[in-house]
Amino acid sequence: MSDHSQFSLLKARRFLPFFLTQAMGAFNDNAFRNAMVVLVGFHMGLDESAVGFYSNIAPALFILPFFLFSASAGQIAEKFEKARTIRYIKIFEIAAMLLAAVGFYLHSIPLLLSVLFLMGLHSTMFGPIKYAILPQSLRNDELVGGNALVETGTSLAILIGLTIGGSLMEVSPYGETLASLMLIGVSVFGYLSSRAIPIAPATAPQLRFNWNVFSETWRALGFVRKNRTVFLSVLGISWFWFFGGVFTAQLPNYTKLFLGGTGQVETLVLTLFSIGVGAGSLLCERLSGHKVEIGLVPFGSIGLTLFGLDVYFAHPERSLLHDLNAWSFLAAPGSWRLALDFTLIGVFAGFYIVPLFALVQSRAEKSELSRVIAGNNIINALFIVASAVAGILAQKFGLSIPQLFLGTAILNALVAIYIYTLVPEFLMRFLSWILVSTLYRIQPEGLENIPEEGPALLVCNHVSFMDALIVGGLVRRPVRFVMYYKIFNIPLLSFIFRTARAIPIASSKEDPAMLTRAMDEIDAALAAGDLVCIFPEGALTGDGQIQPFRSGLERILARRPVPVVPLALRGLWGSIFSRRDSALGRSRLPRRFRARIGLAAGLPIAAEQANAAMLEQQVRDLRGTNA
Structure with missing residues (x-):
């Protein structure tokens, strides 16, 4: 096993073009979504009920393709050479961004919502390839480092995309034009970088394509269930999306009502979380010694629970302050404790998620990995929807947002104990590690x-x-x-x-x-x-x-x-x-x-x-x- 740094992969043609391509796609997904939110929420003169309606329907439209097309995306990723398929997906993204520019210019909400659906489809098609191509491009002792860089790049691309997408739309009177040019330019750059991705041969070229979405979706879930460790790892990944979905969905109201902050404070918290995820992901390789160390997963879940609990105890009551910007918030009593909590939640999220993805990649059959990832995406989508339902039910039963965070952190501990009881290998590796x-x-x-x-x-x-x-x-x-x-x-x-x-x-x-x-x-x-x-x-x-x-x-x-x-x-x-x-x-x-x-x-x-x-x-x- 060679002694190397994961950052050396950023110099390798077998990794760097793919890394840039996937990062640009994550950037555009989130830049477009936030630019659309700012346009619809603040610049079109809609009343509160209309804004609320579009705010609720937008996430549903983005996630709908994951239910409808993940299974087909898994088949395509197995049957065809992956680098060429990625280029086709990037051309599709360019076309979607051109439609987005028209939607921004016309202030057409139906067209923008259609583009949102198309970007969800873009992510659906790219997802199975994103994780299945890594084991073909990297050595086994590079797999954890490669996944860590992908998770770090994705996390930072999401954060930067959200920030820049919303900020450009605020530049009056050229916001729509600047946002459109940026989205189109990034999609073109993503396509150009995809052209440098080395050939990644099909893993199941003789696969007979099944056009029945429902039967193929059930079949994709069957591939996930085939290996018990893989299945429970996928459940662990999906649970992370539930945990993260609860926290991120409540963040706008939490920062406003309980931290007394403006949008700057929400951006600050997202930034700290994203930096934490990146740091935790990158530390995985150092802590695991270049191998898939599933002992880090219980370590990650312990941290998620502890610092999730502390978010509640740090600030359980509504803030008496209002309209704090980022600097004013950091100067307020107790703010640094919360800032540390959200950063460390991100760090331990990295410890938790990177080994799970690497474990799925290493334990699943290579000829079925794309379809396993497709099944994973379907289950992820279900858990994301469940997190939204949990937020709605918590509001209905009168729970405060900190109480919802408290319940989620406790539930995280119970889920972890249940999974480690079913697969003691996780806990055994944790203790030995x-x-x-x-x-x-x-x-x-x-x-x-x-x-x-x-x-x-x-x-x-x-x-x-x-x-x-x-x-x-x-x-x-x-x-x-x-x-x-x-x-x-x-x-x-x-x-x-x-x-x-x-x-x-x-x-x-x-x-x-x-x-x-x-x-x-x-x-x-x-x-x-x-x-x-x-x-x-x-x-x-x-x-x-x-x-x-x-x-x-x-x-x-x-x-x-x-x-x-x-x-x-x-x-x-x-x-x-x-x-x-x-x-x-x-x-x-x-x-x-x-x-x-x-x-x-x-x-x-x-x-x-x-x-x-x-x-x-x-x-x-x-x-x-x-x-």
């Missing part, structure tokens, strides 16, 4: 040698009680560990090992029945295409040196010939979790806190060539002198 990241600084080497799919046997030296957590935390695929039953039963760690479906084992002298069960379970796991990791020394080292490998691994390979990948842990001897202290009769005290350790992987070895002595030497060579 916290433990390992707190105690060590890890340098991986050669982990790209571990097969991306199919069965393989990993063999590793055994230095400490943390070995399985370290290996499991660094290897991108889920690993089934075979471990001595007394280690398997260590409190707290036992939950992690059971959740990871580790296989407890004992010697033939201690428990021959357990040994037989373990060998059968190892064989079944390999037959199912899993990665299985064993520690062939049979026990933790007592002196820091690698002990002779036992012949049990040869029995495993004789029964199920699979590739073998040697692994070597470096630098763990002497840590609190090794046997060094107990062997020397010293107390187990924390030593070498945040120590630098390493995990190295060698090239796969065919089962026919592998034996205990040869693999022992391979592991010795990989470890070197750093015990």
Whole structure:
């Protein structure tokens, strides 16, 4: 696994043109919507009821294409080459922006609402390609960084689009002209950047296109449900849209009534949230070590709940101040606490959403990924509608906006607990990530040698009680560990090992029945295409040196010939979790806190060539002198 920065992708042709294209599309979506809101709400002389009607119908028109055409968009993304499809979508966007210019000039609300529907269709068609093209363009160790940059770029493009779209429309008497020129110019730039996107071949060119929207929509949802982890990840993503939808929909009235602010304060809060999302998204790569680390998802959900709760406690009552601009708001008592809350909600939203998208991309079938994303978009749209309904019901039952935020934050905690109960892997990875990241600084080497799919046997030296957590935390695929039953039963760690479906084992002298069960379970796991990791020394080292490998691994390979990948842990001897202290009769005290350790992987070895002595030497060579 190479040590690289996610920002290096911005210099790569396989990423930069796509990044610019999708950012320009997100910018135009939001710039047009806000320009239309300002025009209809403030410059056409409509009464309050008319403005309210158009304000309510506009979001519905934008989201309607997601219900109608997401399934078809998924089919198109699978069947045709993606770069060319993106160019067609960008040409469609240019045409829509030309119609928008006519609508602005004529002050035609029906035409502008039609364009809004077309821009919803534009986003619907682009969505499945947006996330399906990344695994084709990026290496696996770049996937988290690529998603982080896309989320950051999208978040900032939305913010800048909203700000510029509304601001240009306020420039009298040239607002309509300036907004039109900007929208057309950005759409043309998006098309030009799309022409530089490298070819991304169709993943299912033989797919028979289904024109029945209803049956194909149900089929797209079936692709999502096919893999349980993917399905629950999609539900997690959709829940984020519900959570964010509740907060953003109430923001105008919240800033006016409870913060005493003007539109500047609303823009400030959106800016802080967007900056937070960008920062959290970019930090994901650093915290996860270039891999899909789903342990960040519970971390993100905890932050969303805590700072969502604090928004309520920071300002539960209506403000006695009025018409504060951004600077006046920041000077008011308690404002910095709220500013920090909204920023950190954004940061933890980044921790939450980026690994979920990367997990869907890595776990879904490559030939079905676009249709999985299409199904994800349909479910997202349902949750966005549900967030609007929740706001309406809260108002009907007399809940204040801070009370609605409080209820949403509490509900977020309950939803998180429910999802992590259904898929304990999330919580298990969170606990292992916290433990390992707190105690060590890890340098991986050669982990790209571990097969991306199919069965393989990993063999590793055994230095400490943390070995399985370290290996499991660094290897991108889920690993089934075979471990001595007394280690398997260590409190707290036992939950992690059971959740990871580790296989407890004992010697033939201690428990021959357990040994037989373990060998059968190892064989079944390999037959199912899993990665299985064993520690062939049979026990933790007592002196820091690698002990002779036992012949049990040869029995495993004789029964199920699979590739073998040697692994070597470096630098763990002497840590609190090794046997060094107990062997020397010293107390187990924390030593070498945040120590630098390493995990190295060698090239796969065919089962026919592998034996205990040869693999022992391979592991010795990989470890070197750093015990």
